Amino acid sequence: MIPNDPDYYLQGVLNRNRRITAKTMTLMESRLPEHQRTAARVIQQVLPHSGKSIRLGITGVPGVGKSTFIENLGLELASGGHRVAVLAVDPTSKRSGGSILGDKTRMEKLSCHENTFIRPSPAGETLGGVAAKTREIMLVCEAAGYDVIMVETVGVGQSETSVASMVDFFLVLMLAGAGDELQGIKKGVLEIADAIAINKADGDNLVRVEKTRKDLEIAMHLVSSDYLDWQTPVLTCSSITEGGTSDVWQTVLSHQEKVKQSGEFELKRRKQSLEWMWTMIEEGLWMRFKGDPRVSSKIPMISKEVEDQTMSPSAAAEALLSYF
Secondary structure: OOOOOHHHHHHHHHOOOHHHHHHHHHHHHOOOHHHHHHHHHHHHHHHHHOOOOEEEEEEOOOOOOHHHHHHHHHHHHHHOOOOEEEEEEEOOOOOOOOOOOOHHHHOHHHHHOOOEEEEEEEOOOOHHHOOOOHHHHHHHHHHOOOOEEEEEOOOOOOHHHHHHOOOOEEEEEEOOOOOHHHHHOOHHHHHHOOEEEEOOOOHHHHHHHHHHHHHHHHHHOOOOOOOOOOOOOEEEOOOOOOOOOHHHHHHHHHHHHHHHHHOHHHHHHHHHHHHHHHHHHHHHHHHHHHHOHHHHOOHHHHHHHHHOOOOOHHHHHHHHHHHO
């Protein structure tokens, strides 16, 4: 049974109680109306205690080694005194509605460290596989004292833009010699990347990694950054060697220093808050539309007409909207 007292959650989060922090995140993800009302009050109280972390988004195609990279970097940061939260969004099956939520299994060492907190979240119905409540959970983590927050995407193609709109630094992980260099040269992904890191730069792979790095550096000259004084770098890293991800973290810190000095950091955070508001409005309208009894009573009949091709999808949409 989840309590409905906002102070219970707020004090637990501020006291860095891991169990209550996890319960607060469960509250955020709940779709029950009473839980959503309590969650809204908790977020309002949490807000003044948030915003002091480095928010790092990480994406890459399946098999690029995102979880191994996060564990390597997370362990280095946690051992150095940082408190690290990992928000890993797992794909939700459209057929069963279930998620594996296996990130704690994939990051076994990191999940056992006292300075870390791993929260796998089901992507649900959100476009691109980004959990609808990831932003709220991020604020809870910040209020609980986590100063580095990593958001791992499922890497299925459309989640990149959603994650980039909620983080301070967006990292694209790539592989060499596996066709990813061609896949990576997609203008949409390159435009939102703050850095590209070619993973698995170790052993016999070093020659291929260096060739891929040079090819990507040439490609990046065609892409302009969102920031005045930042050219997206192409890095190499190894997630299986000690210190193999250190250069990536130094790049993150360098980026943060520059954008804070220029004032772009604050402007970006403000813009993200507005985007968050409109995203929540769109989601709220969709839920109210589906829940309206006048609409829901007409959906079966109109859906049948669309399936039978006696009504066009556009006409059906217009008809349903007219009942709302």
